[in-house]
Amino acid sequence: MSATAVTTKCCVVGGGPAGMMMGYLLARAGVDVVVLEKHADFLRDFRGDTIHPSTLELMQELGLLDAFLRLPHRKVERLVGEIGNVRVTLAEFTRLSSTCKFIAFMPQWDFLDFMADHGRRYRGFHLMMRTEATDLIELGGRIVGLRANAEAGAVEILADLVIGADGRHSTIRERAGLKVDDLGAPMDVLWTRLSRRPDDYADAFGRFEAGRIFIMLNRGDYWQCAYVIAKGSADELMKRDIEDFRRMILAMSPWLGERVNEVKSWDDVKLLTVALDRLPQWYRPGLLCIGDAAHAMSPIGGVGINLAVQDAVAAANILAEPLRAGAATLDHLARVQARRQWPTRVTQAFQRAIQNRVIGPVLAGAAQPKPPLPVKLLNWFPPLRGIPARFIGIGVRPEHIHTKEVAGA
Numbered sequence: 001m002s003a004t005a006v007t008t009k010c011c012v013v014g015g016g017p018a019g020m021m022m023g024y025l026l027a028r029a030g031v032d033v034v035v036l037e038k039h040a041d042f043l044r045d046f047r048g049d050t051i052h053p054s055t056l057e058l059m060q061e062l063g064l065l066d067a068f069l070r071l072p073h074r075k076v077e078r079l080v081g082e083i084g085n086v087r088v089t090l091a092e093f094t095r096l097s098s099t100c101k102f103i104a105f106m107p108q109w110d111f112l113d114f115m116a117d118h119g120r121r122y123r124g125f126h127l128m129m130r131t132e133a134t135d136l137i138e139l140g141g142r143i144v145g146l147r148a149n150a151e152a153g154a155v156e157i158l159a160d161l162v163i164g165a166d167g168r169h170s171t172i173r174e175r176a177g178l179k180v181d182d183l184g185a186p187m188d189v190l191w192t193r194l195s196r197r198p199d200d201y202a203d204a205f206g207r208f209e210a211g212r213i214f215i216m217l218n219r220g221d222y223w224q225c226a227y228v229i230a231k232g233s234a235d236e237l238m239k240r241d242i243e244d245f246r247r248m249i250l251a252m253s254p255w256l257g258e259r260v261n262e263v264k265s266w267d268d269v270k271l272l273t274v275a276l277d278r279l280p281q282w283y284r285p286g287l288l289c290i291g292d293a294a295h296a297m298s299p300i301g302g303v304g305i306n307l308a309v310q311d312a313v314a315a316a317n318i319l320a321e322p323l324r325a326g327a328a329t330l331d332h333l334a335r336v337q338a339r340r341q342w343p344t345r346v347t348q349a350f351q352r353a354i355q356n357r358v359i360g361p362v363l364a365g366a367a368q369p370k371p372p373l374p375v376k377l378l379n380w381f382p383p384l385r386g387i388p389a390r391f392i393g394i395g396v397r398p399e400h401i402h403t404k405e406v407a408g409a
């Protein structure tokens, strides 16, 4: 059976934070865009819940902030940790000068649904769910489209530009043959959830002990729990009785008591592998990668969503007009990389430093970890907490919306 053919200006692969923001901004600027998402909905297991002050600033610039903040969310004004027996405040967002001085913890599916709903208001926005890109179509060394499997069968999408926003296991970057530099990550994460009681802590919370790290994110009536383990150790651990894992949780947060029994089997635990990598070159003629597809981010600092969104904003700023005019060139794609490469490198260098100096040694260590001097300084001089707050909450080289909403788009 022959494939259905679709023609568009831009085909974005992946309905994550990068892809949905990209699709929304292009459609708003009058560019016909098709966004493909392989899943049927955005309701997947944990994918990161953090909407940072700089993303909220973008919502404000788009005139969407009030509607956005009407979605259920929790405001987190500071990040707190426990290193060994010492409780430390790592960042205070109230010290920022941005419109929103907090991180909004919001299920990622609400954020993505919100962008999809607002995207659908524009004629040029076409979201194809349950559609998985499988291969690229190349003509004379230029990517001119892709092949995908949709619910109704095979589809070929021809586009002036294909954008790979399909995350850290990107099919697009692999099919395009783009080289990947692996920066390495010493850990993976086991996710599970436990019920939360109204009198539990309110803050997001991380505990560092010799050989283990446990992070708990307040999701209202439950805790999203991340147990950080040494890379590659999950198989061995998950062969053991689930009771061992319950004991490991209890050792980190004894106050959870019998609630650990809510983890009934390994089916209630999900392994998320952590990657830290980047492409030396993000583009080829007719193709650009953004977000995790261009640079997989570690969960450290919870900055990956923010970076993905910032990439989309920068890409839309540079590409919307040329795409509309049918005149996007390789030089435009190179400009997107040039704009976003530096923030990516700086942020990954920070993540690597934390991986190598804190996470790796804590996971490998037998002795009770102690807060390093920079962390002690944050405890002693509260104004210093504005520095990590800025780095995490706003990031390096924050982007602003320069695309205009096109009348009748």
Ligand SMILES: Cc1cc2nc3c(=O)[nH]c(=O)nc-3n(C[C@H](O)[C@H](O)[C@H](O)COP(=O)(O)OP(=O)(O)OC[C@H]3O[C@@H](n4cnc5c(N)ncnc54)[C@H](O)[C@@H]3O)c2cc1C
Residues within 6 Å of the ligand: 013, 014, 015, 016, 017, 018, 019, 036, 037, 038, 039, 047, 048, 049, 050, 131, 132, 133, 134, 165, 166, 167, 168, 170, 171, 172, 189, 272, 273, 274, 275, 290, 291, 292, 293, 296, 297, 298, 299, 301, 302, 303, 304, 305, 306, 308
């Ligand atoms: C364990 C863990 C925890 C994390 N926690 C946080 C956090 O709290 N805060 C934070 O900011 N960041 C966090 N991150 C990083 C964050 O998840 C990513 O940086 C961010 O999601 C990148 O967004 P993206 O849009 O580039 O890619 P993704 O969010 O990965 O989205 C890619 C999308 O593409 C779709 N897709 C993939 N292949 C195809 C295909 N072939 N065809 C069609 N669709 C396809 C996928 O289904 C997905 O919806 C975490 C990462 C890990 C590993």
